[in-house]
Each structure stands twice: as structure tokens, then as C-alpha cells.
Amino acid sequence: MNTFDAGHYDVIVVGAGHAGVEAGLAAARRGAKTLMLTLNLDMIAFMPCNPSIGGPAKGVVVREIDALGGEMAKVIDKTYIQMRLLNTRKGPAVRALRAQADKHLYIQEMKKVIENEPNLTIRQGMVKELMVEDGVCKGVVTETKAAYTADSVIVTTGTFMRSKVLIGDLAYESGPNNQRASTDLSVQLEELGIKMVRFKTGTPMRVNSHSIDYSKTEIQPGDEVPRAFSYETTEYIMDQIPCWLTYTNEFTHKIIDDNLSSSAMYSGMVKGTGPRYCPSVEDKIVRFHDKPRHQVFLEPEGRNTEEVYVQGLSTSLPENVQKQMIETVPGLEKAEIMRAGYAIEYDSVIPTQLWPTLELKAVEGLFTAGQINGTSGYEEAAAQGLMAGINAASKVLGKEPVILDRSQAYIGVLIDDLVTKGTDEPYRLLTSRAEYRLILRHDNADLRLTDIGYEIGMISEDRYARFQDKKRMINEEIERLKGITIKATDQVQEVIQQAGGSPLKDAVNAYDLLKRPEMKFEMVASLLEERKDLPEAVEEQVEIHTKYAGYIQKSEQQIERMRKMENKKIPEDIDYDDIHGIASEARDRLKEVRPLSVGQASRVSGVNPADVSILLVYIEQGKIAKVSGDEA
Amino acid sequence: MDTDTISAISTPVGEGAIAIVRLSGPEAVSLANGMFQGKDLNQVDTHTIHYGKLLDPKTNEMVEEVMVSVMRAPKTFTREDIVEINCHGGLVSVNRVLELTLSQGARLAEPGEFTKRAFLNGRIDLSQAEAVMDLIRAKTDRAMNVALKQMDGRLSHLIQKLRQELLEVLAQVEVNIDYPEYDDVEEMTNELMIQNTRQVHQEIERLLRTAKQGKILREGLGTAIVGRPNVGKSSLMNALVHENKAIVTEIPGTTRDVIEEYVNVRGVPLRLIDTAGIRETEDLVEKIGVERSRQVLQEADLILLVLNNGDTITQEDKKLFEAVEGMDVIVIVNKTDLPQQIDMDELREVAGDHPIVSTSLIEEQGIDQLETSISDIFFEGDIDTGDMTYLSNVRHVQLLNQAKETLEDAMDGMNAGMPIDMVQIDVTRTWELLGEIVGDTVQESLIDQLFSQFCLGK
Ligand SMILES: Cc1cc2nc3c(=O)[nH]c(=O)nc-3n(C[C@H](O)[C@H](O)[C@H](O)COP(=O)(O)OP(=O)(O)OC[C@H]3O[C@@H](n4cnc5c(N)ncnc54)[C@H](O)[C@@H]3O)c2cc1C
Numbered sequence A: 001m002n003t004f005d006a007g008h009y010d011v012i013v014v015g016a017g018h019a020g021v022e023a024g025l026a027a028a029r030r031g032a033k034t035l036m037l038t039l040n041l042d043m044i045a046f047m048p049c050n051p052s053i054g055g056p057a058k059g060v061v062v063r064e065i066d067a068l069g070g071e072m073a074k075v076i077d078k079t080y081i082q083m084r085l086l087n088t089r090k091g092p093a094v095r096a097l098r099a100q101a102d103k104h105l106y107i108q109e110m111k112k113v114i115e116n117e118p119n120l121t122i123r124q125g126m127v128k129e130l131m132v133e134d135g136v137c138k139g140v141v142t143e144t145k146a147a148y149t150a151d152s153v154i155v156t157t158g159t160f161m162r163s164k165v166l167i168g169d170l171a172y173e174s175g176p177n178n179q180r181a182s183t184d185l186s187v188q189l190e191e192l193g194i195k196m197v198r199f200k201t202g203t204p205m206r207v208n209s210h211s212i213d214y215s216k217t218e219i220q221p222g223d224e225v226p227r228a229f230s231y232e233t234t235e236y237i238m239d240q241i242p243c244w245l246t247y248t249n250e251f252t253h254k255i256i257d258d259n260l261s262s263s264a265m266y267s268g269m270v271k272g273t274g275p276r277y278c279p280s281v282e283d284k285i286v287r288f289h290d291k292p293r294h295q296v297f298l299e300p301e302g303r304n305t306e307e308v309y310v311q312g313l314s315t316s317l318p319e320n321v322q323k324q325m326i327e328t329v330p331g332l333e334k335a336e337i338m339r340a341g342y343a344i345e346y347d348s349v350i351p352t353q354l355w356p357t358l359e360l361k362a363v364e365g366l367f368t369a370g371q372i373n374g375t376s377g378y379e380e381a382a383a384q385g386l387m388a389g390i391n392a393a394s395k396v397l398g399k400e401p402v403i404l405d406r407s408q409a410y411i412g413v414l415i416d417d418l419v420t421k422g423t424d425e426p427y428r429l430l431t432s433r434a435e436y437r438l439i440l441r442h443d444n445a446d447l448r449l450t451d452i453g454y455e456i457g458m459i460s461e462d463r464y465a466r467f468q469d470k471k472r473m474i475n476e477e478i479e480r481l482k483g484i485t486i487k488a489t490d491q492v493q494e495v496i497q498q499a500g501g502s503p504l505k506d507a508v509n510a511y512d513l514l515k516r517p518e519m520k521f522e523m524v525a526s527l528l529e530e531r532k533d534l535p536e537a538v539e540e541q542v543e544i545h546t547k548y549a550g551y552i553q554k555s556e557q558q559i560e561r562m563r564k565m566e567n568k569k570i571p572e573d574i575d576y577d578d579i580h581g582i583a584s585e586a587r588d589r590l591k592e593v594r595p596l597s598v599g600q601a602s603r604v605s606g607v608n609p610a611d612v613s614i615l616l617v618y619i620e621q622g623k624i625a626k627v628s629g630d631e632a
Numbered sequence B: 001m002d003t004d005t006i007s008a009i010s011t012p013v014g015e016g017a018i019a020i021v022r023l024s025g026p027e028a029v030s031l032a033n034g035m036f037q038g039k040d041l042n043q044v045d046t047h048t049i050h051y052g053k054l055l056d057p058k059t060n061e062m063v064e065e066v067m068v069s070v071m072r073a074p075k076t077f078t079r080e081d082i083v084e085i086n087c088h089g090g091l092v093s094v095n096r097v098l099e100l101t102l103s104q105g106a107r108l109a110e111p112g113e114f115t116k117r118a119f120l121n122g123r124i125d126l127s128q129a130e131a132v133m134d135l136i137r138a139k140t141d142r143a144m145n146v147a148l149k150q151m152d153g154r155l156s157h158l159i160q161k162l163r164q165e166l167l168e169v170l171a172q173v174e175v176n177i178d179y180p181e182y183d184d185v186e187e188m189t190n191e192l193m194i195q196n197t198r199q200v201h202q203e204i205e206r207l208l209r210t211a212k213q214g215k216i217l218r219e220g221l222g223t224a225i226v227g228r229p230n231v232g233k234s235s236l237m238n239a240l241v242h243e244n245k246a247i248v249t250e251i252p253g254t255t256r257d258v259i260e261e262y263v264n265v266r267g268v269p270l271r272l273i274d275t276a277g278i279r280e281t282e283d284l285v286e287k288i289g290v291e292r293s294r295q296v297l298q299e300a301d302l303i304l305l306v307l308n309n310g311d312t313i314t315q316e317d318k319k320l321f322e323a324v325e326g327m328d329v330i331v332i333v334n335k336t337d338l339p340q341q342i343d344m345d346e347l348r349e350v351a352g353d354h355p356i357v358s359t360s361l362i363e364e365q366g367i368d369q370l371e372t373s374i375s376d377i378f379f380e381g382d383i384d385t386g387d388m389t390y391l392s393n394v395r396h397v398q399l400l401n402q403a404k405e406t407l408e409d410a411m412d413g414m415n416a417g418m419p420i421d422m423v424q425i426d427v428t429r430t431w432e433l434l435g436e437i438v439g440d441t442v443q444e445s446l447i448d449q450l451f452s453q454f455c456l457g458k
């Protein structure tokens, strides 16, 4: 190709979806001169599906991104139309925030941040080719023949890889929302020996708000208590917009049933594997035939648009069937469809081909992040983008890679699952994937990760000082409570009784009183002579650390055990064929995954405890061999 | 290296008059000391041996008289602190001692783990590394095969059932957490969860009780030799005992002063029932009558029914066959050195599916075939052993005990009003522990359950 030299960058990010923007910002913030290339500058961090961010597990990820100096939390805090804290009636480990986003404002806000980031250049353009020489990625070439060289390249092309949109019997090559598909890149990755798999997902129709009869639906307002994702946010949006709830019924189901054969997903046109947790409405009817109704949430897509997202009716039925179907739903009888629902099929990289830094094992300097790695969801994409950006910068700047483990963050769980186990459907984070979820709470993401964010230069001195303050206050208050004795006075018994607890027999210290499940921090504080003026977030930490100390301790012991195995590193040049006695299935899997630690090895499917023991012995043997070699 | 303390029986089971339970790790000495009545082991010199009694710290009951040797790191096999508890070689004693160490916080050693530790701590040199790997492989494979073979079908079925019950509870909790707006599932409350887990807890307790009584687990395979007078029962008994170095153990705590014989036949521990009676050449059926003998026979896991080759099958023989109907029986036609009077066709008809072995005890013929027959019947799992099987199940019992404890933690949490997602941590752990018993702990199955049980999504 006749190319022109368009310059050199430390890091190039291909794509500006949720993964791409975090990758670009992180690399730039760490000091790497960074270029982002994307198809359409008006669609930066676009939400092709539901206009919402957060939820269980995912909401925790957003806060983790924030604690590591990423952007998602801050931007959603400026652009939400509604914020809710979920699982409030459950324990602190599973609480999470979810925001309904103004998806258009979100784009603008994110674009502004990127445009104003020093060290970061953003440019519209389609990358057609990666420059790869001798297994090392050296840069990219766009379709307009601009050749950029770089030390590291991060590909975050999401659902655009050789993607195909399907509605009824209509099928055409296209990215989401009629954007262009990225086919050359997909073909080239395959030529480079990267194994790909075909996945699918889908989205429901959007309808005009004026055509909805809300009186037939239930209102779903946001919380009145102001809350935000970012630990840095101090201003809250109080003007919130509600969502609405309605249901499908037997008539809806009959229409779907009668027309199943015309759905792209059921006519055999779609070959990719879809996610179980985001089934199309066709799937729901087929798999759960006996359910009389399904929930349908109506979610506004922004403040300055009448488009409403119809959550629950993701479909690839023909447009006329979509219309018939929707008219059976209370409140939507006269709904005007503005955009039809569709399914999309795309290529993604089998993620066990990645190191935990998200660099491809087969091509040095080439990272992939986001939906291209087989995940689904904005938060999952953003988290990977952030980590790929951090690690691409590490590589360029000659710094240590940053790998979070399963006890440090949901981000660690996500990436470890991907690179160790792979996935056979689009991967979504769930709280049940985290074995230490009691530690991975949304209220303590800052306590878990700010130190790391600071160390790698993603957290400002100011912010770090505030964080240190918070930590200090928490510890001091816990110590203080331990030293205060509360006598069994009438006033005390009264408070306890009102909370539904059993009366005190003897005096206790305030700490032990707070341990009781029914005693809130507020109540205990009201019994103290001196009430410290502490931020709410500090009081919350004091309460959680006190009340759940036993459980937290148990988790920490588990983590300590896990860490021991995690700390046993496997040399990168290990030759699995040389290991005597390892079972052949385990050998094959280990050769493929090439785990970095014995802990990671033990999570590879097909590797059993005996293989792990043998591996340990082999590694130790290597150490001894080195020592005795030195002596010789 | 690993910082936990491991424990295992380090002598071949049931094969010596003395057995050794070995502990290795940082807690080895203090752990042993906690159950030892005698000198303070924490204070004694290294590489010394001490006489005393083992007490169960929970009940303060005496378990065994023992000799305990204390060897402190680094001059030990594993380069960790090692304690060896020398006890009676009987299966009962040695298992009880092992179980006690486990209940005190030791972990049952993995196959080859002492050697592995020795290696990792630099005690064994490089040239032996391959041998260590072979050992781990071989021991693990064998242990796994044996464990699988010995896992009673019903037991594994039951555990799977308990796991499934827990899994459904867990999935319901998870769905409430991951899909808080999903309205189709009943909210899993502490009350509901208590109901569900209580049932599982009862089942686990029941299993543990049967494990406690589990004759085979603790006492070997109860074996009764029956037959008319003079067919050769005592001779058979002696033959088995002589061939296999019988261990005579006094069973403590029993009122009748019975002496039972243990023999180890090709790895199958046999406990010969009512051997005293047989020794005196008195006939079991004659002595106590058919009704009582039926009862005694009920206690047995295996019947060796002896007939005389030099005699025809009598009415009495047939009664015996009836008495042992439905049990695991090996029919022995003894005295093949005498001219054959027995009608083999008739015998095959009476004997039905039971294997028939011919012996001449006086000429020491056929004993090999008999032993093969015993070990076949055992390892094919044909023996009716109640709910639990034998020895390697110490691991199962330990896991089951842990499962019970974590479930109790969960129940305590529920009663204390802890949030469901906290309590759930302990329930999940229980589920995992049960999974370890049947060799299956894949996290993915919870997620599968979630999506197959509930209709979730956008
Ligand atoms: C129809 C549909 C339905 C979905 N449904 C759900 C759902 O129900 N639940 C859920 O969690 N997630 C869903 N998603 C997924 C979610 O949108 C993605 O996970 C998330 O947006 C992925 O972010 P990303 O940054 O990896 O990729 P994307 O957001 O797809 O961004 C890719 C970026 O790469 C750019 N690009 C592509 N090719 C090139 C090239 N050759 N050169 C330069 N730039 C390029 C694009 O312009 C874009 O900026 C859905 C997505 C679609 C399209």
C-alpha cells in the first residue's frame, strides 16, 4: 500500500468505545504520548444498547475504575438522569449503584475530557492494517494510507469485527447502529494466527415517548438520597427522570411464538453464540414457555430526546412483527417505533491467547481490550481498556506491569477469568464470579485501589492526601469506639429495644455494641458523650468493619491462602514438555494458557491438584538447579 | 513454604502391631500437646520420645495409650517440626488417632505430601526430584482410583442431592443480588434459607453418624465364618490369621471382654466376628439358635459359608443358606482332599449368585483363590456396607465435618440476623466442601443454575 508517514506515538489506541477511551486516557495520563483512532468522532463512548451504567458487580467496577484514575465514574456522575442504590436491604457486599444515562450527554462529556487531555490526540479514521514484523506490532495504517508507528497498539474495536446486523430475513455487514464494520482487521488478526470465535448479541426497539401511555405502567423513580459513582464527585444531579415498568402477556407471547421462524436468531441465519443473561425475547419465550409475563422497563435515552429504550424486548424479529408484538404490551399499544430492534454477530478474540496484561502472547506490543475479548457490557469494556492502557504504558515506559488479582478487584476477577478460563459466551461480570465479594465491595473500592492508582501516577497528590485522611479517620474512630464503655442505662436499653435487640446485661464497649446486627452507627453514636464530626463515608466504613469483622477476617484468611499460590511465579520460559509426570490434558492446557503463577495454573480447566504439585516441584527444582549451577 | 500442619497414617494400615500417625508443620508440636496427657511436649527436647495418654479435648475421654516422639525443625525428614504418635496398630485405634489430629486442626496430607515438603524444603536433593514427581503422580492416581472405587454409589448420589439443594438456594440468593429488579423469584429470606439449610444439615449429621458407626471405616469388614461343626471353620480362621499376621486388639469401652481378630487380606481389613466362639469349635447356629444367629449375622458385612466336600448337602446347610439370604456370601467347599460326596450341581443351585471356592485347608490349597474372591467382592463394591465405605474415607469424613461446621456458621449467621449475602458465603463453602467429596467443584455450575432456573435479561 502507498502510505504516508503520519508520525510516531508511544501508544496507539484503535477505537473510542468504552474500552478505547479508558485505554487512551490511562496511557496518556501515565505519560505516554498517545493517539486514538476511531470511526466516528461523534460516537465516542457510545452506548449501543441500554442507556445505563452500573448495577451489581458492574457498579463496583465503575468505582474501581475511578479509584485507579479512570474516567467512567466521573462522566456518568455528570450525565445521569437517574441514580439508584441497589440491594439496599441486603448486606454491604452486594450493594451497587446504577445510573440511567443521558447517552448523548455522555458522549459529549467524554469527548470533552479526551480533547482536553494533554498527551492525547484523537483522530477520526479507520484502521485497515496493523504493522507487524517478526511477531512484534510496530504501528497501524489507516484506510486513508496514514501510517503511524508506535511502541504499543491497543485494539478496542468492540462489536465491529466483521460484524453483521440481522433483522428478520434482512442481513447486512455493519457495525452497531449502521456504522461501518471493521473487516480487514479481523481478517488480519486471523492471518497472524489469532484464534477468533463468533458471538452475537441484540438490542430492543426504541419508541417515541409521546406515543407511550404511561398511565398503564408503574413508575420507577430514582433515589432521593444523592449519590455518585466517583469518590471525587461532590455535586449531585437532583433533577432526575423516572423509568417505567410494564409487562408482556399471553398475546405478546403468541405473536412471538407464531413468528419464531422469521426471527433471524431462530431461522438459522445467526451462527454466533449469544449470552444467556441477555436473551432476546424470543429466547425467553422458548426457554421459559410457562412464564405468563415478562417485565418490560421503559428507559429514557436522555434529557433532550424522546427516544425510549424498551428493556426486555431485545429481538431480531422482522420489523412488522416487532410492531405487532409491542402493541400488545400495556402502555405501548400506540407506541411508535423509532428504531427497530436487531441482532448483531461479530468476531472476537479467544481471550486465553492474552497475557493478564491483555497483551497478545503471539504478537508483542499488541493489546486487545473490551468486547473484542469476548466480553459484553460497557463496564467490562472500560475496565479492560483501563488495564490495557496502564500496561501498554508500562511497557513503553519500562515500568512494571500492573495485574490485579481476584482478591483486589472485580477487574482482577474479570481479566483472570478471561485469560485463564476463556469464555464460550459473551462474558458478563456477576457477583457470583467473585469468590471474595465480601472484600470487593462498592464502598471500599477506593480503600482497595487508590494506593495502586497513586503509585502508577493516575491519582493526583491532592486526591491521595484526601484519601489518606479518610483512612486515618476510619482507623481512629474504630480505635476510639473500642475504648468507650457504654453502661446499661435506661436510655441505652431504650435505644437497643427500639432497634429490636435484646437488652444489655452488662456494660459493653461501643465497638461491641456496634457489632450487633440491629445497631446502626447512628444509634451507637447517639449514645456517646462525644460525637465526632465525620464524613458519612467514614462512618459507613467504621460500621461495616465492625459489624462484619468476623466475616471479613474469614475472607482475608482465604485470600492469604490464595496469595501464597499466586506468589509462586512460573518462569516465562518454562518447558511443559520437560515436566515429568504431568497429565497430558493438563500439559496441553498449560501450554496454551501459559499461566504466570502456580495459582493461575490451578484455575486452568483440566489441571488437577496432582499436576499443580508436580508443577511446584518442577519449579523448585529449577531454582535448585540454578543455585547448584552457580556453585559450579 | 506451606504453613499448615498436615497429618497422615505413615505405616501400612492394619499390618503391624504398632501404627504411626505423623504430623508435620509449624503447629505439629502444639497440636499434639493439646491432646496429650503426659509431659508438656512444648517443653521437651527435640528427638525425644514420651509415653502418655491421648485425650479427646472435647470430651476429655481417653482415646489411646501412646508413645509420642517430638522432632523439631530443621533436622527432620520434612525440615519442619514433626510429631509421630505411635499407637496400637489396629484399624480402630489408628483411625481414631488420625481423626483426632484432624479435628484439632491438622489437614489430612495429600498423597506424597511429606515427601513433597521434604523436597521443597531442600531436604531431598535434585537428583531425587523426578522420583518425587513420580511418587506424587502414582500416589495421587491410586488414591483417586481407590477413592472413586470406594465411594459408595448411594453416598455419592446423596451428596450430589445435597449439593443440588444448596445450589438451588444459592442460585436464588444470587438472582436476588444480581437481578434485584427481577420480580419473578421469591425473595430468599433468612427464614427460607434456614429451612433449606437445616434439612441439609440434618442429612450431613446423619451421614456423619453412620460414618461414626461405619463398621468398615473404623473397624474393618465384619466377617462371619459359618458352617456345620467340623467343616473346618476354625481351620479357615487360623489359615487366614497365619497368612496375614492377625492383630489382636482390645476394644476399649465395651463391657464384654471380647477379643476380636483383624486380618488384612490383600488390603481389605477383615474383622472376624465372634471369633471366640469359632475358636472353641462351637457351632454358631447350634449354640445360639437360628433366630439369634440371624441377628448376629446381620452385623456381618461378609459371610464365609463353609461346607464339607466329603459330605452331602444337609438340611442344616440349606437353613444356613436361608439365614444369609441377601447378604454377601462366599461359599467355601473345604476338604477337597477327601473323596467328593457333595453334589456340585445341587450346590450351585442353592448357592445362586454367590461365588464358590474350593479349599483343602489341611493341604493349604485354595486359600489364594479365597483371598482373591474376598478382595474382588470388596473392590467391586458389592458389599453392603450401610452408608459409608472404608478407610480412605477419613478424607470424606473430614470434609463432611468441615461442611457441617460451615453450615453451622451459616445458620448462626442467619439466627443473628446477618444479611443473606454474608450468610451465603458459608453456604457456598459448604457446597464446595461437599463437592470435594465427590470430586467436583466447578464455580461455573452456579452460574449455569442461575440461568437455567430463572429467565433473566434485558
Ligand atoms: C446491538 C448491541 C447490543 C448490545 N447489548 C448489550 C447488552 O445487552 N448488555 C451488555 O452488557 N452489553 C451489550 N452490548 C455491548 C456493549 O455495547 C459493549 O460491550 C461495549 O460497548 C463494548 O465496548 P468496546 O469499547 O469494547 O467496543 P465498542 O463500544 O463497540 O467500541 C468500538 C470502537 O471501535 C471503533 N472501531 C471499530 N473498528 C475500527 C477500526 N477499524 N478503526 C478505528 N476504529 C474502529 C468504533 O468506532 C468504536 O468507537 C451490546 C452491543 C450492541 C452493539
Ligand SMILES: Nc1nc2c(ncn2[C@@H]2O[C@H](COP(=O)(O)OP(=O)(O)O)[C@@H](O)[C@H]2O)c(=O)[nH]1
Pocket (backbone or CB within 6 Å): B227, B228, B229, B230, B231, B232, B233, B234, B235, B236, B278, B281, B334, B335, B336, B337, B338, B359, B360, B361, B362, B363
Ligand atoms: N481332610 C481334611 N480335614 C480338614 C480340612 N480342614 C479341616 N480339617 C479337619 O477337620 C476337623 C475339624 O476342623 P475345624 O476347623 O475344627 O472345624 P470347625 O468345627 O468347623 O471349626 C479337624 O480335625 C481338621 O483338621 C481339610 O481341608 N481336609
Ligand SMILES: [Mg+2]
Pocket (backbone or CB within 6 Å): B230, B233, B234, B235, B278, B279, B280, B281, B282
Ligand atoms: Mg471349630
